[in-house]
Amino acid sequence: MRLFNAWEMGQDQTKQQIEKGLHLYQSNQTEKALQVWMRVLEKSADPAGRFRVLGCLITAHAEMGRYKDMLKAHHVMKLQRKGTTVSLQLNGQVSLSMGNAFLGLSIFQKALECFEKALRYAHNNDDKMLECRVCCSLGNFYAQIKDYEKALFFPCKAAELVNDYGAGWSLKYRAMSQYHMAVAYRKLGRLADAMDCCEESMKIALQHGDRPLQALCLLCFADIHLSRRDVQTAFPRYDSAMSIMTEIGNRLGQIQVLLGVAKCWMIQKELDKALESIEKAQELAEGLGNKLGLLKLHCLCERIYRTKGLQRELRDHVVKFHECVEEMELYCGMCGESIGEKNNQLQALPCSHFFHLKCLQTNGTRGCPNCRRLSVKPGYV
Numbered sequence: 001m002r003l004f005n006a007w008e009m010g011q012d013q014t015k016q017q018i019e020k021g022l023h024l025y026q027s028n029q030t031e032k033a034l035q036v037w038m039r040v041l042e043k044s045a046d047p048a049g050r051f052r053v054l055g056c057l058i059t060a061h062a063e064m065g066r067y068k069d070m071l072k073a074h075h076v077m078k079l080q081r082k083g084t085t086v087s088l089q090l091n092g093q094v095s096l097s098m099g100n101a102f103l104g105l106s107i108f109q110k111a112l113e114c115f116e117k118a119l120r121y122a123h124n125n126d127d128k129m130l131e132c133r134v135c136c137s138l139g140n141f142y143a144q145i146k147d148y149e150k151a152l153f154f155p156c157k158a159a160e161l162v163n164d165y166g167a168g169w170s171l172k173y174r175a176m177s178q179y180h181m182a183v184a185y186r187k188l189g190r191l192a193d194a195m196d197c198c199e200e201s202m203k204i205a206l207q208h209g210d211r212p213l214q215a216l217c218l219l220c221f222a223d224i225h226l227s228r229r230d231v232q233t234a235f236p237r238y239d240s241a242m243s244i245m246t247e248i249g250n251r252l253g254q255i256q257v258l259l260g261v262a263k264c265w266m267i268q269k270e271l272d273k274a275l276e277s278i279e280k281a282q283e284l285a286e287g288l289g290n291k292l293g294l295l296k297l298h299c300l301c302e303r304i305y306r307t308k309g310l311q312r313e314l315r316d317h318v319v320k321f322h323e324c325v326e327e328m329e330l331y332c333g334m335c336g337e338s339i340g341e342k343n344n345q346l347q348a349l350p351c352s353h354f355f356h357l358k359c360l361q362t363n364g365t366r367g368c369p370n371c372r373r374l375s376v377k378p379g380y381v
Helices: 002-026 030-043 047-064 067-081 087-104 108-124 128-144 148-168 171-187 191-207 211-227 231-248 251-267 271-288 291-308 311-328 357-363
Strands: 346-348 354-356
Touching: 002 030, 002 047, 030 047, 047 067, 047 087, 067 087, 087 108, 087 128, 108 128, 108 354, 128 148, 128 171, 148 171, 171 191, 171 211, 191 211, 211 231, 211 251, 231 251, 251 271, 251 291, 271 291, 291 311, 346 357, 354 357
Parallel strands: none
Antiparallel strands: 346 354
């Protein structure tokens, strides 16, 4: 009986500490929240409590852009899931968050593989909420590798799911689908549609005090104004986004802001100021392990040094750009051309390697040119 009471007391203490961490996290004291949760992991023997803490850590690391820490937490969760009754329940959520972590690290094939698993789980278990979240992540995935048709299709699908099934869901799901639609519309040049979706997302984010989403919307607003070459309106939006990104510790967001600011300075032909922003972005991208951010800054540097006529620096960044392309496997295994330089329709095979759709239609394939795995049937994505 004493052992049972002690175990029950331990559960109560674990719950109290988790709630304390959540309170700190919701009041934007993220580092203190992380310290509380890490102490729970060290001291608690309650499996359910430890799972919940790991979920909290994964969410926090995701919003802060700490993708390597996300993967470490996933590894611990994977070890603890073995032989437990909750493993099936967690499969979809774990695959989704792992996909987001790999995407943050620009490991695209693994990201797509995880999203495919999460979507398969959502379909097999009729989990519409999970399907909605995966569709938003897939919108982000295809926006990054510049298949803008899919970048728009998936968040539109998420918005449909919210309209059809989301009466009891948090409004955050509607806000996130609208935000990802705004990003895709902007990249497609449909700036009025982008502005409408972003305003809808921002309205919900402000109503609910959702600081991470507010920062993303401010970044999107700034990017829309940049697309219009209205840098005077873009600059203060980037400043506001950077303020919140810094406050909540979102380093990936800070990289995106700095690259946008650099483009503004380039429009104004202030190339040295652009290089200052790029240098800050590079430091963050290297620390974070975000290879796509490094590729983008090498591309901007190439343009700047070409304008300045500095051939040695130009060659250096051209070489580094191509090294990033090779490292991320951002090229079509059929035609050899880069993926992600311009808008292109892409198609993934079941192994999650992706190619230009036109190359697959023209050449056909009975197996993946990259890994030689037989291509049996297309996946969901």
